[in-house]
Amino acid sequence: MKISIEQREAVKKRLLEEAARHFARFGFDATNINEVATGAGYAKGTIYNYFRSKEELFGEVISEAARRTVERYQSRQISGSARTALKELAEADVSVLREEESFMKILVSEALNPRSENYDVILTHLGPFIEKVSKILEEGLEKGEIRTDKPVAQLSIAFLGMLTLLYVQHWKTGGIWPTLEEIPDLVVTLFIDGAGNEEVKS
Amino acid sequence: MKISIEQREAVKKRLLEEAARHFARFGFDATNINEVATGAGYAKGTIYNYFRSKEELFGEVISEAARRTVERYQSRQISGSARTALKELAEADVSVLREEESFMKILVSEALNPRSENYDVILTHLGPFIEKVSKILEEGLEKGEIRTDKPVAQLSIAFLGMLTLLYVQHWKTGGIWPTLEEIPDLVVTLFIDGAGNEEVKS
Amino acid sequence: MKISIEQREAVKKRLLEEAARHFARFGFDATNINEVATGAGYAKGTIYNYFRSKEELFGEVISEAARRTVERYQSRQISGSARTALKELAEADVSVLREEESFMKILVSEALNPRSENYDVILTHLGPFIEKVSKILEEGLEKGEIRTDKPVAQLSIAFLGMLTLLYVQHWKTGGIWPTLEEIPDLVVTLFIDGAGNEEVKS
Amino acid sequence: MKISIEQREAVKKRLLEEAARHFARFGFDATNINEVATGAGYAKGTIYNYFRSKEELFGEVISEAARRTVERYQSRQISGSARTALKELAEADVSVLREEESFMKILVSEALNPRSENYDVILTHLGPFIEKVSKILEEGLEKGEIRTDKPVAQLSIAFLGMLTLLYVQHWKTGGIWPTLEEIPDLVVTLFIDGAGNEEVKS
């Protein structure tokens, strides 16, 4: 009963995607292994030929989520002023979200959940993203576009946080506000300019 | 056995606080009713003399959380420039967090969880807070301190979001960064000034 | 906190009647002690000042049922031919049923339930009734109205059984057929004449 | 594990039979799902692979009971005078009772319990039986063997009722009276001739 590696990978992918859908919709505890298997077109037992436990399945879903998102926006070339570059990065991230909503929802949930035990895996996803942001900010710093009194590391996290926050807001309002289209501009404006009035700030 | 209303309320409070601790630490699903009761010094069955079900208990914990936090910072008088006022508000919120960490954690979790079904109760908590923020921003708007191209409602949500985000960051890093002390200043700076360099922006 | 014996008896009566209503509607297991007490206007604990346990309460309800029904039709004077006398007895029983429907329902349930452990108490109720029937049948026997090839004891039980059966039928059809009015005549006809055609039988 | 359909049906049958034994002995409420499973040689959980709930299990037990009894006596050919035919039908029913005592006990309990919510399923069982009785009575009617002043439908129910009654009496007296052997003759005599003395009736 051997199957080729390709077939095996294909089955695993199908299981991961169905699992992602369930974890995204119901959370870890309320996700039912049987339904995941059935939803993917297999029987309950099959899942255990690919994952040792529910925990491992969840872990692999998160890893897969991190892998997919990173992969997608890493291909993009980003350049220009910090403002432009960040916006392009946000656009890339939003486009990933469109394609991989379930996976992204899980990542966001985990990233914002104070109790999450998946910090490490989340970092796998955040890592490359934050590095990109950091690089952009550092370049902006040299060009004098970015404030100098806060560490770049912290600013990077703040940027990612704001973006994530807008996603949550988007989902929670049923897509009303903000819409996916306006998120990149919004996050950049909020992040770089803030809510203050320019003239007064100086 | 017949106890006084005060005693009954005291028992209920004890149960709610223990429940809050558990929900904050383990989440809804992983919280065990039996352990909550035992932790509060009662037997399993007692909890059902006060709450009809685990769901109801959770609901009441959230309501209580909203009630407590609102109550605490509503007593504060807030004034001055938008920047000062917002900072004071954030300070008030942080001081609530110090006192009611479990309840706040639950609120934050629910507020940031895309799946949460407790949007209404969360709004009970956010409502008064957002109103306060809105009022401050409107006054700042008149004084020309706040940008005019974004609706105050959206800016208010953004402020709350950033604050919440910093809490999560605080918890997730085990209190390392940001510390509770620096949160008020940080959130105001990020929110009003943004990450951009002043001189360049103008 | 003493109350007079009359008061005590009155409370007990109220509890028994409410209990009868519940046992009749829900059966023993599904009857809730708390609801019985509440329904009677008392708190849960009060029941235990009058009955040692749910079992004892049920036992006393049955005894009370037997006592009440026996008492009611024992006062009636019954005479005439076997047919007339039996009909009058059935009428007396039906009139009891009208007044004490809950208690009667419980008795009937217990009488017809193969599992019932209350055979003795049921006999308390059946006893006097069966004796009456037996006496009537014996008198009828002497007058040649009743067949001689079956023991009177068995015929008596058969009569009671048929009557009981009609009650069940009455309740199960929601009072449609037979109605309480037609039961006495029906039971006597079925019991004495049977379904056979007279002319052919001889 | 993957077992054949036959094996699955066999397991289900075993569970149903054990359940019938328990329901017959203890009634619905006092029957313990765990003990049913264990008694059938399985673990608690297994029962839920075959029935969704205790209610469903009970319902299927009743259906199975109805199915089994109907099936058994429907194969019998019944003929002759009404008296003979009814006696043969009763004999058929008694022989079913011998084979399927638990199932029959449950049917009888449900049929005679004023509170039963299984009237429909009971009718499934009664239906075919009553039809048979009705047919016999109608034929007897044509031959002038049966009284004409009562609807056949009611007479049929009465016959079934008497038979059922004798079962209860049989069980309640521990098989003393009536014995299973004498039931067919007894029910027919009581039903057709009644308790009256022939000579006097005419």
Add this chain to the structure above:
DNA sequence: CATGAATGAGAATTCATTCAT
């Protein structure tokens, strides 16, 4: 490999009963 039957730990909930007030 795929299957799904069997398992049993675990959890929520109910409720008769006790007993301090």
Add this chain to the structure above:
DNA sequence: AATGAATGAATTCTCATTCAT
């Protein structure tokens, strides 16, 4: 006497996991 808070045994049902086929 009346109350109702506290208790904990008991019960139903769920579901991740194992494993024979």
